[in-house]
Amino acid sequence: MWTLVGRTLAPSAAGAARLLSPCPRHVAALEPGATRRPFGTAELKEKPDMSRFPVEDIRNFSIIAHVDHGKSTLADRLLELTGTIDKTKKNHQVLDKLQVERERGITVKAQTATLFYSFEGKQYLLNLIDTPGHVDFSYEVSRSLSACQGVLLVVDANEGIQAQTVANFFLAFEAQLSVIPVINKIDLKNADPERVEKQIEKVFDIPSDECIKISAKLGTNVDSVLQAVIKRIPPPKVYREKPLRALVFDSTFDQYRGVIANIALFGGVVSKGDKIVSAHTKKTYEVNEVGILNPNEQSTHKLYAGQVGFLIAGMKDVTEAQIGDTLYLHNHPVEPLPGFKSAKPMVFAGVYPVDQSEYNNLKGAIEKLTLNDSSVTVHRDSSLALGAGWRLGFLGLLHMEVFNQRLEQEYNASVILTTPTVPYKAVLSSARLIKEYKEKEITIINPAQFPDKSKVTEYLEPVVLGTVVTPTEYTGKIMALCQERRATQENMIFIDENRVMLKYIFPLNEIVVDFYDTLKSLSSGYASFDYEDAGYQTVELTKMDILLNGNIVEELVTVVHKEKAYTVGKTICERLKDSLPRQLFEIAIQAAVGSKVIARETVKAYRKNVLAKCYGGDITRKMKLLKRQTEGKKKLRKIGNIEIPKDAFIKVLKTQPNK
Numbered sequence: 001m002w003t004l005v006g007r008t009l010a011p012s013a014a015g016a017a018r019l020l021s022p023c024p025r026h027v028a029a030l031e032p033g034a035t036r037r038p039f040g041t042a043e044l045k046e047k048p049d050m051s052r053f054p055v056e057d058i059r060n061f062s063i064i065a066h067v068d069h070g071k072s073t074l075a076d077r078l079l080e081l082t083g084t085i086d087k088t089k090k091n092h093q094v095l096d097k098l099q100v101e102r103e104r105g106i107t108v109k110a111q112t113a114t115l116f117y118s119f120e121g122k123q124y125l126l127n128l129i130d131t132p133g134h135v136d137f138s139y140e141v142s143r144s145l146s147a148c149q150g151v152l153l154v155v156d157a158n159e160g161i162q163a164q165t166v167a168n169f170f171l172a173f174e175a176q177l178s179v180i181p182v183i184n185k186i187d188l189k190n191a192d193p194e195r196v197e198k199q200i201e202k203v204f205d206i207p208s209d210e211c212i213k214i215s216a217k218l219g220t221n222v223d224s225v226l227q228a229v230i231k232r233i234p235p236p237k238v239y240r241e242k243p244l245r246a247l248v249f250d251s252t253f254d255q256y257r258g259v260i261a262n263i264a265l266f267g268g269v270v271s272k273g274d275k276i277v278s279a280h281t282k283k284t285y286e287v288n289e290v291g292i293l294n295p296n297e298q299s300t301h302k303l304y305a306g307q308v309g310f311l312i313a314g315m316k317d318v319t320e321a322q323i324g325d326t327l328y329l330h331n332h333p334v335e336p337l338p339g340f341k342s343a344k345p346m347v348f349a350g351v352y353p354v355d356q357s358e359y360n361n362l363k364g365a366i367e368k369l370t371l372n373d374s375s376v377t378v379h380r381d382s383s384l385a386l387g388a389g390w391r392l393g394f395l396g397l398l399h400m401e402v403f404n405q406r407l408e409q410e411y412n413a414s415v416i417l418t419t420p421t422v423p424y425k426a427v428l429s430s431a432r433l434i435k436e437y438k439e440k441e442i443t444i445i446n447p448a449q450f451p452d453k454s455k456v457t458e459y460l461e462p463v464v465l466g467t468v469v470t471p472t473e474y475t476g477k478i479m480a481l482c483q484e485r486r487a488t489q490e491n492m493i494f495i496d497e498n499r500v501m502l503k504y505i506f507p508l509n510e511i512v513v514d515f516y517d518t519l520k521s522l523s524s525g526y527a528s529f530d531y532e533d534a535g536y537q538t539v540e541l542t543k544m545d546i547l548l549n550g551n552i553v554e555e556l557v558t559v560v561h562k563e564k565a566y567t568v569g570k571t572i573c574e575r576l577k578d579s580l581p582r583q584l585f586e587i588a589i590q591a592a593v594g595s596k597v598i599a600r601e602t603v604k605a606y607r608k609n610v611l612a613k614c615y616g617g618d619i620t621r622k623m624k625l626l627k628r629q630t631e632g633k634k635k636l637r638k639i640g641n642i643e644i645p646k647d648a649f650i651k652v653l654k655t656q657p658n659k
């Protein structure tokens with residue numbers, strides 16, 4: 001029953017109670033009172049009946065933290081404590097399923113697990129979403145948070161608050177989630193949980209008595225974490241009597257079953273056999289399977305509002321189950337949920353097969369991998385030296401490395417990955433170019449497309465708001481590094497007497513290659529760094545050519561900041577000198593901006609005698625060596641009269657600095 005309260009339509013007390021309990025249609029099959037009958041975890045694990053969990057007995061939460069502060073270890077303990085996985089086995093990073101995650105010890109893909117937990121005589125349904133900690137994957141974090149009402153903010157008792165702790169906290173805070181601070185690793189010799197408590201109070205304004213101190217490794221006090229989840233995180237605000245409204249917050253692709261969508265139900269019920277519609281594509285599908293992740297997929301035939309699980313409905317690729325899409329029942333359209341901002345690539349790199357005959361295999365591998373990682377953008381590209389390939393956009397450098405590693409490990413592909421570049425923009429002034437591109441502002445992801453200064457009003461470069469957290473003794477050195485990288489300081493906050501948090505606006509290009517490594521070595525590994533997108537700023541850019549004996553090498557054309565042209569040019573010339581084989585004549589390597597040469601190196605003349613080590617008169621051996629030399633020459637690229645082996649390009653393109 002609905003009543004008019006003031007000027008708003010609100011449910012009456014009886015109506016509200018009914019809205020919070022399971023829909024009669026779905027509990028009808030149970031004995032009267034059966035919903036409250038105590039039942040065991042083993043029984044639930046075998047045949048979970050999801051109707052037994054009214055909304056008020058559900059908690060959806062995520063674990064967020066700085067990298068390595070112990071999210072995955074805590075997730076392992078929570079799975080053990082709730083009987084989801086066997087305690088007797090040696091459980092380690094159970095939710096990190098990818099080979100690259102296990103090898104690198106990092107979480108790349110968010111994972112979901114449904115846990116059954118008894119507390120004070122009542123069974124609760126907890127949905128845990130383990131999220132990646134690294135900055136490149138913060139897109140995954142914000143998506144996961146949309147399916148939650150609360151988070152466990154894990155902070156290392158020795159390291160204290162770090163850059164990603166701050167970034168992740170604000171993601172949760174902005175999403176208005178309940179935050180439970182968990183101080184982990186209290187077993188460490190140098191642990192100082194009281195200091196970390198004070199930091200949390202100062203930076204996040206959370207009273208120190210709300211912090212839970214645990215050792216995820218030893219399992220100390222982990223049960224208090226589960227109790228806090230029940231007591232401090234509210235149940236989801238959803239209504240089962242309303243029509244189905246399911247948010248697709250993640251999706252993966254299975255070769256045999258098609259798309260497996262991870263869904264959070266904001267309204268209604270979904271059952272096997274239901275006809276559902278994607279709000280994004282308006283396509284209709286029949287639900288083949290629906291269930292929970294426990295932590296492996298387990299069919300439940302139904303999922304109810306407030307619950308989180310998976311759904312398979314014959315979608316053939318992940319573009320059909322777009323992340324952020326809303327699914328509803330056929331003939332019962334609903335207002336789509338707000339969805340997400342689409343992932344924005346921060347760095348671009350060329351990807352080429354080592355051997356062109358592998359092109360089709362690599363194409364297939366990239367297609368399959370992007371089905372599981374829709375944040376990678378793909379454009380076809382080709383290079384004179386490296387052949388046909390692609391220009392891929394990634395969320396950051398680690399994302400790029402992980403993608404490359406997955407191509408090699410999961411698809412057996414061998415690839416050449418070129419130095420990453422950032423997406424510059426040019427505001428065009430030339431009417432001809434505006435007509436050609438059909439827009440005034442173009443994004444330059446390939447230096448070959450760089451429009452000349454005379455045809456643009458201004459160039460723009462992407463900038464980020466970077467957060468550095470460091471022990472105070474390194475502040476001076478770090479500030480000097482930031483200045484060298486053209487950064488402008490936004491603010492500086494003392495987290496406690498020993499730690500400071502610095503905020504800077506950085507040109508993305510200045511941090512994309514080696515900033516993080518330099519920061520780590522300057523601070524003996526103690527400083528941490530995180531960044532978020534901060535738009536674009538005007539920049540003085542210039543195109544730099546590399547010439548060999550006066551001929552331009554197209555594949556080495558670079559776009560650089562005007563002030564950095566000399567340093568970059570000199571380094572490329574030096575690298576090219578080291579990787580070019582000597583030839584029968586002298587080679588001049590030059591870096592030039594317009595007609596002005598800014599750096600030069602010389603490769604001395606030399607004749608390589610492949611038969612030098614071949615003593616005696618074995619003619620077949622000599623023939624073999626000469627044949628190999630001829631084959632090798634086929635892989636050479638001729639520029640003027642200079643022959644450059646593919647390897648030399650690879651060395652320069654892969655290691656080329658960007659500053």
Ligand SMILES: Nc1nc2c(ncn2[C@@H]2O[C@H](COP(=O)(O)OP(=O)(O)OP(=O)(O)O)[C@@H](O)[C@H]2O)c(=O)[nH]1
Nearest residue numbers: 067068069070071072073106107133185215216217
């Ligand atoms: N001594 C001690 N070590 C811990 C504890 N919890 C986690 N560790 C260790 O800390 C390291 C990182 O733990 P993970 O659980 O992988 O950290 P994570 O936050 O999931 O890392 P990412 O997935 O990379 O973000 C591992 O070597 C763990 O064994 C703890 O309570 N005490």
